[in-house]
Amino acid sequence: MSTSVADYLLDRLRAWRVDQVFGYPGDGINGIIGAFGRADNDPKFIQSRHEEMSAFEAVGYAKFSGNLGVCLATSGPGAIHLLNGLYDAKLDHVPILAIVGQTDRSAMGGSYQQEVDLHSLFKDVASDYVHTVTVPEQLPNVLDRAIRTALSRKAPTALIIPNDVQELKYSPPGHEFKMVPSSLDLTWPQVIPDDTAVRRAAEVLNAGEKVAILVGQGARSASVEVQQVAERLGAGVAKALLGKDVLSDEIPYVTGSIGLLGTRPTYEMMRDCDTLLTVGSSFPYSQFLPALDQARAVQIDNDASLIGMRYPYEVNVVGDAAPTLQALLPLLDERADKSWQADIESKVARWWETMDSEAHVDADPINPMRLFSEASPRLPDDAIVIADSGSAADWYARLLRFRGHMRGSLSGTLASMGPGVPYAIGAKFAASDRPVIVFEGDGAMQMNGLAELITIARYWQEWTDPRLVIAVLHNNDLNQVTWELRAMGGSPTFIESQALPNVDYAGFARSLGLEALTVIVPDELGLAWDKALSADRPTVLDVHCDPNVPPIPPHATFEQASNAAQALLRGDAEAWGVVKQGVKTKVREIWPGSSS
Structure with a gap:
């Protein structure tokens, strides 16, 4: 034939x-x-x-x-x-x-x-x-x-x-004029940095007393080297969202995420540092980097088209992260004074206490932060964790402590709504022996997730490890945009655009033969996670969350707070709930051990 x-x-x-x-x-x-x-x-x-x-x-x-x-x-x-x-x-x-x-x-x-x-x-x-x-x-x-x-x-x-x-019948290209034959083999080189550039980078980094490191997904193959550089320089390390899985959050000087979804230790480190080293990241929001005249800076990236952007870097080194950092390490001076790093570590420790305290603030019915804080210590060390866009990404960025060989991602730069569940399906075909966890807003679930549960029901029995947990933040509100309207536009909630129809996500999953649990009591979250992570099939956790728990950036500006207040004064339907939850959450940030 x-x-x-x-x-x-x-x-x-x-x-x-x-x-x-x-x-x-x-x-x-x-x-x-x-x-x-x-x-x-x-x-x-x-x-x-x-x-x-x-x-x-x-x-x-x-x-x-x-x-x-x-x-x-x-x-x-x-x-x-x-x-x-x-x-x-x-x-x-x-x-x-x-x-x-x-x-x-x-x-x-x-x-x-x-x-x-x-x-x-x-x-x-x-x-x-x-x-x-x-x-x-x-x-x-x-x-x-x-x-x-x-x-x-x-x-x-x-x-x-x-x-x-x-x-058409296939016939291969011949040896004639204007035929273009082809071949299959492909071997990747390492991009080795220029020696002079590495020495210049070392001079800048050695001169700094308060070094901040920012890593992105391009540093994923260089986690060991990043740690060695941080320890040599007495530095703290922040992570762009796509680089959340580069370093374990159990390392005491890892400050966590940067940006609007970032942590307070990262914000303060960037505010106070005198030197910046960026590895494998093109993080776009320069307002979260040091002031433009504040820090001397070095960037390392293997893509010359993406280097030298975002900040006035003094030295731009083109090279793969691991060999570049390996070449840099012998030229770096061991810091005798590690007080900068020690201060960062104390702030990071307090941050995690604060996040745990805020997650336990009472809400109606469930504080969405607690969904993440209960999950974090239970996640398997080899888990693949995915967040959809929206408030799920806020809590993913701030509350989940990655460790071991955990991987994680989301729609980082496009920030598209709805890729969470299809990402998970792709992840299971990439590594069917690893558990996959998705944090999904109910808007994204209605947009794409419900239909792709049908795809999961069709294929899950082919996977070596059947565990795929989809945790739905069920609050009947397009919550991230609601908060953006309040904080950035000073607009009260427009119910017609923001309210979602109520859906029984667990019931839909159960109708497909999947495991499903509905959670409306905060103290039942831990048991629900335990059941989902030990189930013999994919599981939907339908978690009823309070839409009035604010995803307040730890570095929220006065203008944003003023806009939100004006929105409430203009007749926001949830004004009292928002004020109540905002005050309770901020109290825990100032006094993590307080009751509220």
């Missing part, structure tokens, strides 16, 4: 060790879907409920496996639906290949059904590489380049294959 272009496509993906493709069928990819059947579903086709979920699942897979994520969609609307997930990959620097169908070549340009100018559609999100296969001989080169580009630039790329081309 002759091999079609679609057959060869799957064969080439197998050669690239692609184990699964996250997709949704449609007649624009009928040729490829037929090839999956002839290939005995190798690579495995993972069917989502929506193409956007396919893209998010591919992103989750890539984030937690370190490998290429592949998603597949039909022409027209299917391709359009991929965009949000692909932008998530683009902004968080994740390697994704999107394969999409197109109408037959004979119909292109004829305003045909589902005909969309896919090059224009993808020219921004897949700007590193997007191409259309028009003849069989073109396929291996275009596919290989799309994969290599995605992996090397950590970016989404797109491959467009018209429906009629999928059905």
